[in-house]
Amino acid sequence: xPESHVTLTPLGGLGEIGKNCMALETEQSMILxxxxxxxxxxxxxxxxxxxxxxxxxxxxxxxxxxxxxxHGHEDHIGALAWLVPYLQEVPLYGSEFTxxxxxxxxxxxxxxxxxxxxxxRARERVDLGEFAVTFxxxxxxxxxxxxxxxxxxxxxxxxxxxxKIDRNPQGAHxxxxxxxxxxxxxxxxxxxxxSTNVEREGFSLTxxxxxxxxxxxxxxxKGRILVTLFATHIQRMQEIFxxxxxxxxxxxxxxxxxxxxxxVAKDLGHLRFNRExxxxxxxxxxLDDSRIVILLTGSQGEPLSALSRVARSEHRQINxxxxxxxxxxxxxxxxxxxxxxxxxxxxxxxxxxxxxxxxQAIHASGHAHQEELKIMLDTVRPKFFVPVxxxxxxxxxxxxxxxxxxxxxxxxLILENGQPVTLSSSGIRLEEAVFAESILVDGxxxxxxxxxxLKERQILGGEGLVIVLLVQDEFGTIxxxxxxxxxxxxxxxxxxxxxxxxxxxxxxxxxxNPGCEAYKLEEKIRSSLRRFFRKVLERxxxxxxxxxxx
Numbered sequence: 001x002p003e004s005h006v007t008l009t010p011l012g013g014l015g016e017i018g019k020n021c022m023a024l025e026t027e028q029s030m031i032l033x034x035x036x037x038x039x040x041x042x043x044x045x046x047x048x049x050x051x052x053x054x055x056x057x058x059x060x061x062x063x064x065x066x067x068x069x070x071h072g073h074e075d076h077i078g079a080l081a082w083l084v085p086y087l088q089e090v091p092l093y094g095s096e097f098t099x100x101x102x103x104x105x106x107x108x109x110x111x112x113x114x115x116x117x118x119x120x121r122a123r124e125r126v127d128l129g130e131f132a133v134t135f136x137x138x139x140x141x142x143x144x145x146x147x148x149x150x151x152x153x154x155x156x157x158x159x160x161x162x163x164k165i166d167r168n169p170q171g172a173h174x175x176x177x178x179x180x181x182x183x184x185x186x187x188x189x190x191x192x193x194x195s196t197n198v199e200r201e202g203f204s205l206t207x208x209x210x211x212x213x214x215x216x217x218x219x220x221x222k223g224r225i226l227v228t229l230f231a232t233h234i235q236r237m238q239e240i241f242x243x244x245x246x247x248x249x250x251x252x253x254x255x256x257x258x259x260x261x262x263x264v265a266k267d268l269g270h271l272r273f274n275r276e277x278x279x280x281x282x283x284x285x286x287l288d289d290s291r292i293v294i295l296l297t298g299s300q301g302e303p304l305s306a307l308s309r310v311a312r313s314e315h316r317q318i319n320x321x322x323x324x325x326x327x328x329x330x331x332x333x334x335x336x337x338x339x340x341x342x343x344x345x346x347x348x349x350x351x352x353x354x355x356x357x358x359x360q361a362i363h364a365s366g367h368a369h370q371e372e373l374k375i376m377l378d379t380v381r382p383k384f385f386v387p388v389x390x391x392x393x394x395x396x397x398x399x400x401x402x403x404x405x406x407x408x409x410x411x412x413l414i415l416e417n418g419q420p421v422t423l424s425s426s427g428i429r430l431e432e433a434v435f436a437e438s439i440l441v442d443g444x445x446x447x448x449x450x451x452x453x454l455k456e457r458q459i460l461g462g463e464g465l466v467i468v469l470l471v472q473d474e475f476g477t478i479x480x481x482x483x484x485x486x487x488x489x490x491x492x493x494x495x496x497x498x499x500x501x502x503x504x505x506x507x508x509x510x511x512x513n514p515g516c517e518a519y520k521l522e523e524k525i526r527s528s529l530r531r532f533f534r535k536v537l538e539r540x541x542x543x544x545x546x547x548x549x550x
Contacts, residue, residue: 004153005424008190008386011436012036012052015392015416017196018075019438021052022388023060026153029129030060032067033148033159037078040440047440051079052417056434058086065128066118069094070161071145072101072232081105082439082446084114093118093126093133095144100264101232120146123179136179138163141366142232143173143270147180154423155189158380162194162389164365165372168206173235177379184380189423191382195390195398196367203371205364211239214327217355218247223323224292225249226352228299228307229330229363231257234265236329237295238272244293245277252281254317255297255306281317289321299330301339308339311346322351329363332356370401377405384428385412386421460542464489466533468506468525468545476514479550482506489533489541498536505532506545518547 006026012019018038024031040047057064067090069077080102084090092099096119106112120126122137134149140162148159158180165175197204218225229236244251251273253262265271284292296318298307307326309315326347332340344354357363368376377385385407387398392414399412413428415421418436422429439446466489470481484499484506509524516524522545529543 003424003426005422006152006154006157007420007422007431008157008192009056009420009434010388010415010417011056012038012417012438013075013389014395014419015390017389017391019050019052019079020076020389021079022159022192023057024131024150024152024157025060025063026130028063029065029131030063031065031128031131031133031150032057034070034076035067035079035083036073036075038075038438047442049078049441050438051082051441051446053436053439054083054086056436057083061087063129064090065131066091066093066126068133068148069098069102070148070159071095071140071142072098073142073162076162077102077105080115081109081111082441084111087114089114089116091116091118093120093128093135095119095121095135095146097144097234097265097268097270100268101261104260104264122146122176134179134183136183137172137174137176139166139169139173139175139366140164141230141236141364143234143265147175149180149183152189152423154425155383156183156187157190157192157423158184158188158382159192159388160194160376162196162367163372163376164204164368165375166206167203168208170207170211170235173207177375180376180379184382188380188382190384190386191377191380192386192388193373193376193398194367195373195387195394197365197369198373198387198390198394198398198401200365200369201371202369204367204369207235207239207364210236210329210364211243214239214243214329215246217325217327218243218249221290221325223289223321223325224294225325225327226294226296226307226310226318227327227329228296229328230299231255231261231297233330234261234270237262237265238270240293240295241271241273241277249291249293250277250279250283250287251293251295252279252284253295254281255295258295258297284317289323294318298343299328299340300332300336301341301343303339308343311343311350313350320347320350320352324352326352326354328354328356330357331363331365373398373401374405377402377407382407383411384423386415387412392416460488463539463541466502466529466541466543468529468543469548470506470510470546471548471550473550478507478510486541489539490537501536502529502532505529518549521545522547 009023012021020034020036022033038050092115099117120135125134132151135146138145138147147161150157296306298305310318347354385402387395395414402412403409418433420431465487467485469483471479473479482503525545526543
């Protein structure tokens with residue numbers, strides 16, 4: 001009888017922050033854990049989002065038993081809209097709040113008919129072909145997140161999802177270590193654990209500490225309080241509503257994603273507020289500044305977000321008043337620091353005071369610090385360990401941490417996207433890598449933006465564009481031009497002599513190549529002008545010659 005095995009194939013989320021997606025498969029069954037997107041780096045000019053490559057999943061859709069969503073952040077659910085059109089009524093499993101957020105995203109693209117929602121509760125066990133999944137509550141910066149206990153033919157696997165261990169949890173927002181311990185009692189073959197904050201020592205701040213800090217802000221503020229946070233941080237929003245009631249203020253909110261998530265959370269009973277501590281944006285004009293709190297989007301300095309437009313005095317309902325206090329209750333995501341600091345500077349110019357994580361304890365990370373990661377390792381006690389959800393340095397340091405807690409060095413594996421690993425009762429082996437290069441989404445184009453397009457966009461952004469136009473008659477005589485237009489290359493009024501010299505070079509090329517075909521002339525003009533611009537200006541713009549013959 002052949003040995004039972006299970007193969008894990010990471011398609012995103014390893015060696016990067018975001019785009020989390022992992023397939024687990026046997027001969028007969030496959031499940032997918034998360035299907036998230038990633039927001040682009042600044043070098044990805046014009047790209048909207050980055051998603052995992054779906055070929056691997058679609059080619060095995062006949063044995064896909066379900067997609068499991070650990071929680072509702074975009075880096076875990078955001079790519080569903082690009083996958084489900086290739087599937088038929090795929091089952092989605094997750095908490096009710098997570099599924100409602102996912103459904104909202106799919107409804108925006110009229111894709112809700114492609115999925116079947118299966119809400120699950122804490123500690124519920126679901127059979128999915130040759131797999132069985134137990135959903136274990138975890139504390140994170142979004143409500144109703146789950147870690148997963150996965151039973152496979154080869155043994156038990158624990159996937160933590162994104163988690164932290166709050167030492168003083170508020171309400172039901174706690175990581176259920178008892179559930180992890182109970183699932184692990186029979187032995188765990190593999191632990192997959194969140195690595196995002198492995199570089200941070202000690203414990204993360206508790207939500208109670210954040211609430212106490214925000215209470216001080218509310219007590220000290222004389223004018224309006226503007227709070228920006230992640231649109232999914234429902235627990236933090238509830239704290240804001242509670243503090244507003246305590247200090248005699250009313251909360252208004254603006255921003256499409258924020259309003260949508262508040263509606264979903266309120267409908268499900270996760271967010272409680274009434275007319276005593278809330279109001280519409282239109283009512284702010286009739287309230288004294290000392291009674292106003294405004295929730296708005298823009299914690300990462302996004303150009304079109306509400307806070308960014310307020311900072312630029314472009315918001316139609318809100319302007320900064322001198323004496324306002326702006327609370328940025330979220331962490332600075334790497335890559336966004338410059339945009340965020342620009343917004344902070346603009347807010348100060350308008351007379352506001354700005355509080356953020358580096359100057360006051362107003363945000364607690366949703367990801368475990370080192371001591372919390374140790375607790376998870378000690379609770380699960382796995383035979384093998386694979387760090388997930390982090391850049392390569394995070395994965396490396398988490399593997400080292402696992403070794404320090406008793407995992408054998410050869411059993412702490414660092415994988416990257418596209419590197420499958422097969423587990424069996426006898427051991428573990430790496431499989432041949434699969435193609436898992438990211439797909440870039442730009443508008444309605446999916447995957448059509450590649451390295452050549454990005455290179456051209458980089459040149460356009462850094463060096464600019466020069467367009468050459470001339471018209472020849474049937475005898476080769478120039479009847480119009482050469483005309484040269486510069487876009488983002490030089491200021492024509494200051495460098496008109498450069499363009500005049502360029503026209504002379506074009507004419508020399510034309511005279512030196514009589515009877516030459518148009519496309520050959522265009523190439524000669526392109527190379528000659530590029531050499532000229534590099535020599536006189538040390539710039540290398542994109543040059544586009546257009547020769548028309550009449």
